[in-house]
Amino acid sequence: MEKKSPREFEYRVKSLPVTHLPSSEVLVxxxxxxxxxxxxxxCQGNPAVTRRxxxxxxxxxxxxxxQSNSALFKRGDRVAVFCTPMGMNYQGGLAEHICVPAEWLIRLPENMCLEEVMVYGTAGYTAALAVEAxxxxxxxxxxxxxxxxxxxxGLGSIAVLLLKHLGYDVEVSVTxxxxxxxxxxxxxxxxxDLNASDVKTTQNLLPSRWQAVIDVAGGDVLACILKQVSENGIVVSTGLVAGTHFETNVLPFILRGISLxxxxAEGTSVESRKSLLIKLASIWRSSxxxxxxxKVKLAGVSCAIENFKEQNIYGRVVVDMEAK
Known part of the structure; x- marks a missing residue:
């Protein structure tokens, strides 16, 4: 991805030598x-994500x-990287090779394939953490x-999949x-339907509807949801699609005892990531x-990004780096 002007960015597939990669411990x-x-x-040049x-x-x-200069990994190990600084201000995974610190790598469980772990990736791992909560x-x-x-x-669909697999009665909202x-x-x-009148209401409480919520929206949507969680329920906040700011009141917390x-995901330990991957590869695995x-090829990433921007992508997008 190249910056053409302060507001113009171009992304395309380009051949670069392996020496272009940052110097680090493990080549994958x-x-x-x-x-x-x-x-x-x-890819939109958001400075909160990428500046270089x-x-x-x-x-x-x-x-x-x-190649590995770390005692933790050897040639031939199957590994994954997710929920690290990679791809932000560090060269990312949409490449044939990456060179990263050993502590960013997770060795895959024997019964999890390289494609499956990318179906989860950062979004799916975050969803799994929310379900675990x-x-x-x-x-x-x-x-x-x-x-x-x-x-x-991506996050929401994985959350739905896991919750249904674990036997929960799941309701969803979509725009x-x-x-x-x-x-x-x-x-x-x-x-x-989270209707507009509920989202904008000034009432401190609304009738109880859910015992638990996984929210990717934030903003006014989150404020509305908090008023509708039943006694001793839990709301797990994972995103900010509808905004970073919301106004609420204390009544859902002190009268219904809800938790927010x-x-x-980036702050979790390597051991936590390993443990959750083992669950996803076994008792949490959904058919x-x-x-x-x-699944798209590397050459199809630009088109997928445009579809993402136009909100024409549903679920997760996995990039097959070896497909021609």
Missing amino acids: KVHYSSLNYKDILS FPHTPGLDASGVVE IEKHGIDKSVSKVLVTGASG RENGKVFLENLGVTAIV IGIN ALCDVYT
Whole structure:
């Protein structure tokens, strides 16, 4: 990606020598990458994500170690990178090779393939952390409903998939009409409308609707949701699509005892990442995983980015770096 002017950025596939990569501990041959919301922001030149150009985006990568100066990894190890500074102000995973610090790498469980881990990537790992928070909160699945906002996106669709696999009664909200079709194909039947009157209401509380919520929206949507969570429920905040600022009141917290927590996926430890990948490769593995992603070649990334900008992408996008 190159900066042509203060507001103009060009992204294209370009051949560069391996010596162009930053000097670090482990060289990895990349087999798969994926697209995340921050990748799109990077490609738009958002200074909160990327400030140095030219730049190779890509928060995520999976592949095989080719060279290692670290005792932690050896040639042939199958590894993945997600939820690190890679792809922001560090050369990213949309490349045939990456060279990264050893502490950024996660060795894959034996029963998880390189493509599967990229179906999750940063967005899916964040979704899994949110689901894990709900599991730890201990709500009664037999009588409780869980809401997922932005459910047709990458994070939301993985959250829906995991929650359904674990036996939760899932409701979703979406703003895109075609997103409803995508979710219906995943077996989701309860699509709710967060209507404008509720979002803008000045009431301190609204009737209880959900015991748990995974929210990617933030802003006024999050404020509205907090008023509708039932007693001792939990809201997990994972995104800011609708804004970073919201106004609320204390009544949902002191009268209904609800909890609001945030997810900082990049701040999790290597051990936490390993543990969650093991779950995703075993007891949390859903047979419907193949329905939540689209696979593109590296040459198709530019088109996928444009579709992302136009909100014509549903679920996750995995990039096959070896497909010609």
